[in-house]
Amino acid sequence: MNITACNVCQKKLYGYVYKDFMYCNYCFHINKTDNILTEVKNNNRLDNFKEYILNTIDYLDLNKYGKLNVLVINDIDSIFIDKVYKKLSNKIGKYNVHTVSVTPHYNSSYFSSHKHYKYSLTDYITDIVKNEYGSFDIILLNDSLIYTSNPKDLLEYCKRLSNMNTIILCANIHTSIFHSIDILNLTRYVNNVFNTNSLKLLCNNVELDLISCSTLDNSSFVSILSLHFDKNNTVVEDILDILYNEITYNIYNKSEYRKISNYWNDFIIHVTDLLNKYSAIGYNNPIFINYSKKDDLYFKFENVNCITKTDLHTFDKMDPDNTLIIITDFENSDTIKQTIKQQKNNKKWLIFDLHKMIAYNI
Numbered sequence: 001m002n003i004t005a006c007n008v009c010q011k012k013l014y015g016y017v018y019k020d021f022m023y024c025n026y027c028f029h030i031n032k033t034d035n036i037l038t039e040v041k042n043n044n045r046l047d048n049f050k051e052y053i054l055n056t057i058d059y060l061d062l063n064k065y066g067k068l069n070v071l072v073i074n075d076i077d078s079i080f081i082d083k084v085y086k087k088l089s090n091k092i093g094k095y096n097v098h099t100v101s102v103t104p105h106y107n108s109s110y111f112s113s114h115k116h117y118k119y120s121l122t123d124y125i126t127d128i129v130k131n132e133y134g135s136f137d138i139i140l141l142n143d144s145l146i147y148t149s150n151p152k153d154l155l156e157y158c159k160r161l162s163n164m165n166t167i168i169l170c171a172n173i174h175t176s177i178f179h180s181i182d183i184l185n186l187t188r189y190v191n192n193v194f195n196t197n198s199l200k201l202l203c204n205n206v207e208l209d210l211i212s213c214s215t216l217d218n219s220s221f222v223s224i225l226s227l228h229f230d231k232n233n234t235v236v237e238d239i240l241d242i243l244y245n246e247i248t249y250n251i252y253n254k255s256e257y258r259k260i261s262n263y264w265n266d267f268i269i270h271v272t273d274l275l276n277k278y279s280a281i282g283y284n285n286p287i288f289i290n291y292s293k294k295d296d297l298y299f300k301f302e303n304v305n306c307i308t309k310t311d312l313h314t315f316d317k318m319d320p321d322n323t324l325i326i327i328t329d330f331e332n333s334d335t336i337k338q339t340i341k342q343q344k345n346n347k348k349w350l351i352f353d354l355h356k357m358i359a360y361n362i
């Protein structure tokens with residue numbers, strides 16, 4: 001595949017959004033130009049997606065399915081598939097639910113009730129799974145479309161494993177991440193950033209229908225794809241709502257992308273400047289608390305340590321007098337602050353807030 005071609009419409013990419021992310025002037029999809037990784041990586045931001053799926057199962061009408069085949073693709077452990085299995089079993093009985101996972105990221109336990117293939121979903125694995133199970137009624141694609149360098153092939157495989165009642169659910173990163181400070185949590189494994197137009201086009205290319213889109217947070221959305229399009233369904237309105245917001249945010253306007261690129265270049269310079277100023281007055285140990293580890297992040301600041309919420313115990317070795325804390329794991333911001341406050345009881349920690357560009361003590 002041509003590295004400067006759009007992953008959705010294959011047309012030549014038009015211009016840079018930030019670093020090696022380029023946008024397509026035709027469908028406004030954004031993809032990396034150096035996407036050499038073929039292995040799909042996972043993101044812990046999937047929590048919102050998984051919660052959404054588990055809530056959705058409560059409302060699913062399962063009467064049209066006799067037995068239910070469920071396929072989970074690219075997960076980091078079996079916790080989610082266990083919960084999905086339990087919920088579905090409670091609704092239609094455990095002998096009517098078959099769960100299969102295709103993911104290279106974990107080994108299934110000996111006692112697992114799910115069939116597990118420790119591979120990525122490829123052409124070959126699709127054939128094997130299809131021979132064994134025929135088709136699936138629910139395909140949980142997780143955030144695989146974000147990481148793959150070939151989203152078209154991945155959907156093609158899902159389509160081969162679908163029947164007319166299948167729903168394919170996936171989590172996607174939305175272009176709005178480039179308008180949000182959430183961009184600091186973007187991992188370097190991300191290859192595709194979608195808008196509803198590019199996702200719809202991608203679906204059309206493999207003759208799937210985009211039947212629904214819902215916003216998960218500032219920078220991601222969940223979408224439901226299917227072979228079957230139900231005209232009586234009102235879901236099209238969901239997509240129109242997001243499309244309307246996208247137009248308001250100038251997502252389909254070329255001039256916006258140069259602005260975004262300039263904005264983040266200036267932002268890096270500005271934040272680096274501030275870190276230097278704090279360093280000059282003694283705060284020479286700046287710590288970013290992100291979703292992901294430093295090596296996995298796309299945005300990097302020189303000489304800054306990055307830790308995740310699971311490493312907060314390292315704060316008991318740090319000195320509040322020289323540590324500047326910057327939390328970009330926004331969702332867990334309150335609990336992170338509480339945890340840090342409990343270290344070195346009587347001392348105050350200095351936090352720098354990137355939204356308001358001010359520092360304060362906790």
Ligand SMILES: [Zn+2]
Nearest residue numbers: 006009024027
């Ligand atoms: Zn395109």
